[in-house]
Amino acid sequence: MKIHVDMEKCQHYGQCVFEAEDVFSLGDDGKLIYKVDVDDSRRADVESAVDVCPMQAITVE
Amino acid sequence: MKVLIVGAGLAGLRTAESLRGAGFAGEITLVGDEPYFPYNRPPLSKDALANGLEIADLEFKRRESVADVTWIFDDSATSTDYQQRGVLLKSGRLESFDVLVAATGIRPRTLNVPGAEKSKFSLRNFAEAQELRTSMLGVQRIVIVGAGFIGCEIAATARKLGIDVAVVAADPEPMFRPLGAEFGHAMKHRHEAHGVSFHMNAKIAGYLGGESATGVSLESGEEILGDLLIEAIGSLPNTEWLAGGSLDLKDGVLVDSSMRATAPSDVSIYAVGDVARYAFDLFDTTPRRIEHWNLPTETGRRAGKSIAHFLHTGEVLAESVNFVPSFWSDQYEDNLQSFGMPGIADSINVVEGDLMGDCVVEYLRGNKVVGVVGVNTSAKLAPYRKSFQETN
Ligand SMILES: Cc1cc2nc3c(=O)[nH]c(=O)nc-3n(C[C@H](O)[C@H](O)[C@H](O)COP(=O)(O)OP(=O)(O)OC[C@H]3O[C@@H](n4cnc5c(N)ncnc54)[C@H](O)[C@@H]3O)c2cc1C
Ligand code: SF4
Numbered sequence: 001m002k003i004h005v006d007m008e009k010c011q012h013y014g015q016c017v018f019e020a021e022d023v024f025s026l027g028d029d030g031k032l033i034y035k036v037d038v039d040d041s042r043r044a045d046v047e048s049a050v051d052v053c054p055m056q057a058i059t060v061e
Numbered sequence: 062m063k064v065l066i067v068g069a070g071l072a073g074l075r076t077a078e079s080l081r082g083a084g085f086a087g088e089i090t091l092v093g094d095e096p097y098f099p100y101n102r103p104p105l106s107k108d109a110l111a112n113g114l115e116i117a118d119l120e121f122k123r124r125e126s127v128a129d130v131t132w133i134f135d136d137s138a139t140s141t142d143y144q145q146r147g148v149l150l151k152s153g154r155l156e157s158f159d160v161l162v163a164a165t166g167i168r169p170r171t172l173n174v175p176g177a178e179k180s181k182f183s184l185r186n187f188a189e190a191q192e193l194r195t196s197m198l199g200v201q202r203i204v205i206v207g208a209g210f211i212g213c214e215i216a217a218t219a220r221k222l223g224i225d226v227a228v229v230a231a232d233p234e235p236m237f238r239p240l241g242a243e244f245g246h247a248m249k250h251r252h253e254a255h256g257v258s259f260h261m262n263a264k265i266a267g268y269l270g271g272e273s274a275t276g277v278s279l280e281s282g283e284e285i286l287g288d289l290l291i292e293a294i295g296s297l298p299n300t301e302w303l304a305g306g307s308l309d310l311k312d313g314v315l316v317d318s319s320m321r322a323t324a325p326s327d328v329s330i331y332a333v334g335d336v337a338r339y340a341f342d343l344f345d346t347t348p349r350r351i352e353h354w355n356l357p358t359e360t361g362r363r364a365g366k367s368i369a370h371f372l373h374t375g376e377v378l379a380e381s382v383n384f385v386p387s388f389w390s391d392q393y394e395d396n397l398q399s400f401g402m403p404g405i406a407d408s409i410n411v412v413e414g415d416l417m418g419d420c421v422v423e424y425l426r427g428n429k430v431v432g433v434v435g436v437n438t439s440a441k442l443a444p445y446r447k448s449f450q451e452t453n
Contacts, residue, residue: 013389013398014439026440054389055313056101
């Protein structure tokens with residue numbers, strides 16, 4: 001699956017990180033880093049990350 | 062088998078999605094008194110108030126699994142018949158249920174003082190945000206009663222729009238109850254630096270103005286005047302429609318760790334989101350009603366799973382409440398974020414930076430860290446959240 005984060009919306013809260021640490025992380029500068037191409041086996045956790053994002057900035061294809 | 066969810070907000074939506082996720086294939090009906098699908102409320106005091114967002118920008122994405130649920134909009138639950146298992150709606154329609162979920166959230170509290178009948182603004186839903194924005198754009202100075210998160214966020218947004226702001230509140234410091242005196246005091250300075258004037262420890266004698274309130278008078282005789290008045294003094298849970306049964310409705314709906322409000326032998330009633338009160342097992346055994354955005358999702362997920370489990374096995378799901386309350390707040394350029402329960406702490410420890418700038422602050426009860434709050438330090442807070450789940 002393909003992940004997209006709208007960086008205009010993202011406020012770097014890192015709530016998504018707790019749901020799928022292998023996909024989302026906050027860098028040393030506090031900014032969000034995420035993987036674009038993720039194996040389908042991770043779908044459930046990535047969808048959880050979509051749910052918990054306060055800015056509703058994450059979309060999955 | 063029919064699950065009726067009353068309240069079409071975030072918690073209601075997450076409950077429906079979780080039911081489907083847990084394999085529940087029966088009927089789901091959601092009743093909401095607003096004309097919209099569930100939408101995101103936090104921007105209402107921030108972006109949407111500043112920039113006038115459309116409802117389409119705020120609506121949550123709904124999972125495909127809930128495409129078959131029945132939505133009833135613009136109608137509200139008025140009473141519950143526990144014997145016949147039905148909820149009466151304002152339109153006169155009666156909705157039956159096998160399982161009932163209360164997801165009706167809260168409404169703003171109002172102050173009962175002379176002049177209380179004057180029209181005032183409050184902020185809980187999209188309609189109110191639109192009204193407030195339209196009216197605010199035409200005025201020079203607003204008076205905000207209440208210095209909690211909502212009051213402070215409206216203050217910050219108004220300053221961004223170039224509007225003068227006076228905040229009047231009974232508490233000694235802004236955000237006093239959730240964040241304590243020291244942090245609240247520092248937040249007050251941040252707001253003052255942006256031109257907000259505060260009247261704290263205020264005893265409000267009445268509201269001033271004509272048909273619309275435009276200011277307040279204090280017991281000290283002082284008058285604080287503006288062009289319009291916003292009340293942001295806390296909330297009341299929407300539980301009146303549940304009266305008449307055996308539920309504990311003292312402050313929201315008391316539920317167990319499966320979000321269930323009734324005994325297993327009794328009719329199946331659950332509550333989720335802002336309206337639910339329960340013990341946060343990671344911290345202590347006192348049931349609390351906490352209005353943080355991550356909890357409608359946590360409680361909705363738990364309720365969906367519990368209901369499916371109960372219907373399948375006839376037993377109540379026995380899982381402790383392992384949710385870590387978490388909130389954020391944007392005021393000016395500052396991002397405030399919190400994990401845990403800073404509101405129950407008795408002391409604080411600034412572990413990084415200082416309260417006037419970017420910082421990480423531990424909240425302790427005795428010698429135990431029960432919460433952490435940061436300003437512009439999100440990345441540094443993550444280990445705390447994990448430690449709450451691991452060590453408590
Ligand atoms: C302006 C604002 C800013 C916020 N900012 C933040 C923030 O920055 N960070 C944070 O952590 N949290 C914030 N919150 C809190 C967060 O939005 C709430 O915790 C969350 O919306 C609660 O979701 P809920 O589904 O429990 O309730 P709601 O979203 O309130 O949904 C309940 C729904 O039920 C409807 N309803 C009520 N009674 C009835 C009835 N009898 N019949 C039918 N329908 C009924 C209501 O109209 C509403 O649509 C903010 C809230 C507001 C209002
Ligand atoms: S939760 Fe949302 S806003 Fe926060 S870092 Fe992740 S994508 Fe950005």
